Amino acid sequence: MHTNVAPLRILGISGSIRTGSYNTGLLRAAAEMLPSSMRLELLSLAELPLYNQDLEEQGNPPSVAQLRERITAADALLIACPEYNYSITGVLKNAIDWASRPAGKAPLTGKPAAIIGAGGRFGTVRAQLHLRQVCTHLTMPVLLSPEFMVVRAWECFDQHGNLTDLPTRERLHEVLVALERWARLFAPISA
Numbered sequence: 770m771h772t773n774v775a776p777l778r779i780l781g782i783s784g785s786i787r788t789g790s791y792n793t794g795l796l797r798a799a800a801e802m803l804p805s806s807m808r809l810e811l812l813s814l815a816e817l818p819l820y821n822q823d824l825e826e827q828g829n830p831p832s833v834a835q836l837r838e839r840i841t842a843a844d845a846l847l848i849a850c851p852e853y854n855y856s857i858t859g860v861l862k863n864a865i866d867w868a869s870r871p872a873g874k875a876p877l878t879g880k881p882a883a884i885i886g887a888g889g890r891f892g893t894v895r896a897q898l899h900l901r902q903v904c905t906h907l908t909m910p911v912l913l914s915p916e917f918m919v920v921r922a923w924e925c926f927d928q929h930g931n932l933t934d935l936p937t938r939e940r941l942h943e944v945l946v947a948l949e950r951w952a953r954l955f956a957p958i959s960a
């Protein structure tokens with residue numbers, strides 16, 4: 770399938786910058802099992818300053834410029850969304866704010882995406898719903914199905930933050946296949 774078209778370029782963004790993050794581990798696992806018709810690069814949010822309109826008006830700092838360029842260059846995003854206090858992390862929201870300007874013509878405007886997440890008893894479902902709302906404002910078409918949450922993440926990862934649970938790995942693969950179909954609907958990739 771898709772042998773005559775260019776690979777779909779996916780940018781993986783984790784909303785956690787901690788060492789051993791389960792959510793970053795999901796993205797690493799996705800990279801390992803990626804269909805050959807896709808490419809996945811990971812982008813760390815660790816260097817981003819807090820959004821400040823003054824900074825933006827002075828010219829975007831290098832880490833912000835890089836974030837914006839890499840989102841623009843990607844055909845779709847794979848966002849790994851941890852849950853903090855029933856919502857998305859400040860780290861992730863901050864990155865979204867930087868890439869959401871100017872309104873209507875931002876790197877994120879209309880960018881296809883899939884959301885995945887690893888967390889506790891509810892597997893980030895509340896944060897994912899909040900993230901979907903933010904994406905709606907940015908007219909981002911977010912994959913509807915399959916949904917992907919890892920409950921009790923500590924049982925599915927090893928001590929280094931690598932995804933070891935096989936059924937979860939299979940579900941993640943299904944998300945990648947669905948994301949490719951989805952993203953190609955919105956941004957047909959030329960031969």
Ligand SMILES: Cc1cc2nc3c(=O)[nH]c(=O)nc-3n(C[C@H](O)[C@H](O)[C@H](O)COP(=O)(O)O)c2cc1C
Binds near residue numbers: 791855856890
């Ligand atoms: C400030 C803070 C708030 C949190 N709030 C929630 C929460 O509301 N719901 C939840 O399931 N887990 C919550 N957690 C636990 C995180 O889901 C858990 O630390 C998870 O491993 C974070 O993702 P990561 O492994 O990718 O860093 C919270 C953790 C922190 C540090």
